[in-house]
Amino acid sequence: MSTPALRAHAEQQFADELAALVRHDDKPKPPNWKLSPWAVATYLLGGELGGEKISAKYIGQRRVIEIAIATLATDRALLLLGVPGTAKSWVSEHLSAAISGDSTLLVQGTAGTPEEAVRYGWNYAQLLAKGPSLEALVPSPVMRGMREGRITRVEELTRIPADVQDSLITILSEKALPIPELGDEVQARKGFNVIATANDRDKGVNDLSSALKRRFNTVVLPLPESVDEEVEIVRTRVASLGKALEIPAEPPALEEIRRLVTIFRELRAGATADGKTKLKSPSGTLSTAEAISVVNQGLSLAAHFGDGSLRAADLAGGVLGAVVKDPVQDKVVWQEYLETVVKERDGWKDLYRACRELS
Template identity: 45%
Template structure:
């Protein structure tokens, strides 16, 4: 299982989950693998206090109250809708909740314009269908079918990316907890009742382009929780550094990104977003510059340093991958970044870290 690009949360954190299950003395809702308190500990960490000899790492930063309310919502008959701007860890929280509660985070639907109802509920093996007609043996269950049948959580990522009529297929399921199978109307298998533990976690970026509005009827079936961007530089730095170094370790690369380089990256992103540098105004680019993008910049800089550099990540390695993040489909964003660099040259050129960053900009400008 280690020779894969990415492990699901229940596999990546299997040791932590096993320790929490062993130590768990709390009451578990029917169908849950852990008690609500232990689910919270899995996501927010054990504050460096070992659980059965294992320290539980913090995986979500800056939204502790949202995490608690999300856990409470999933104990009810109401779905959970996680909204917020990109990079606020909506998908990560969704995955962690499913891993801790159901022990499986892979019953997932990815919303898109090309998504059809069959991708969510079930489809058919047409060879078996033509041979014997509609039956459970000819059915190809989708994530929703499996989640209801097994009493697990289904994740619906980017739900507003798919057409409204596809979204609304969830309404009868969430209202009555019944999945109708009209093709089997003449048998006792014409519908399926959901098992305890079933629920739906959806995510949506309501500020992105190309989204489809959710119907009022569907909205009423969800409890909305908004994840806010992390506000403190310390937490942002810790998150980016932890995520990047974990990925480098998983890739068996003997290199790490240090705190000073990470702090500089976070400072650049924060200043470009806010349009303020040491009291001076600069034009912000149209790109959002999320923490997810900061993680990718730092990770790519580390890989480049490992294979083509001096085996040590520095601020000079960041600009090569930062430019492609800031300047996407709007050429005017290059002017914004050039303006920012001019201010940095005036204000911070005498600081070694910033001089290295400016040297990197010059080499990759």
């Protein structure tokens, strides 16, 4: 008996919603797209179609998603840019699932990503036995996307070495991938495009060349505009992850999520929500994604070592771990925030005591 996947791909997890959109989608589709641009937007942003409810995968500005989708319907590649934790990878995966029905054509960018990950490699046993041949060639996800007319994802593009980045230039401009060893090339089928993600906050970033930048339309995914928007993002994702992980805890109270989101937003902004107190900011990003992780960790503590209800004591350890990345600099920032803000805020005494005990 097979064990269910820990994390299903978007096209698997939301197969019913995608199927419902296919049934009711009567708008024009670009070549080789599973859904029309309008239906792709509905899939990401949520709505109702033919009496069937489509859940929101992205909570934020509608126009940002519409621009991203419209870009992919042209010959321009899409670069999703933003600080860590702004759902770049999440949006990339769901765009690929809705457009191509497959989000798995993925190049993961690192400092050690080789050119073969973007172009192609070789099966050396076949290469030694038969010499360069199609049978010996190992296609990259990009080559497969070109052959099949599908979206290919490139995660953390700016972490890839500059010379490897530039191997995308011919692919994006000529829509062809030369194979000089065989005197051949792969021409992209209609429907092929690239979604890349990048941020400029982390260390080890390689700037894109101007030639490569011109091949992309850049869409910036912003941080959530309001506390309410960020609380809803955290609540939605925690509910989804809790179900997948089968954490036996009650859904977290919105007030606990709101307190956590408020802490993260104030430390990110360097000021309290009312603007009356200036604060030092820690070295980390304190993203929405980190808030989701803190709540999930707290739920696990509550389920396995508490009474199943998320409380301040369950959140405290996760908050401390998220804020204090540098044990010297960040500890000072956190202690100051704890004593000047958390301690004095009405209704936060339980959180102050729990954090104080750990600190």
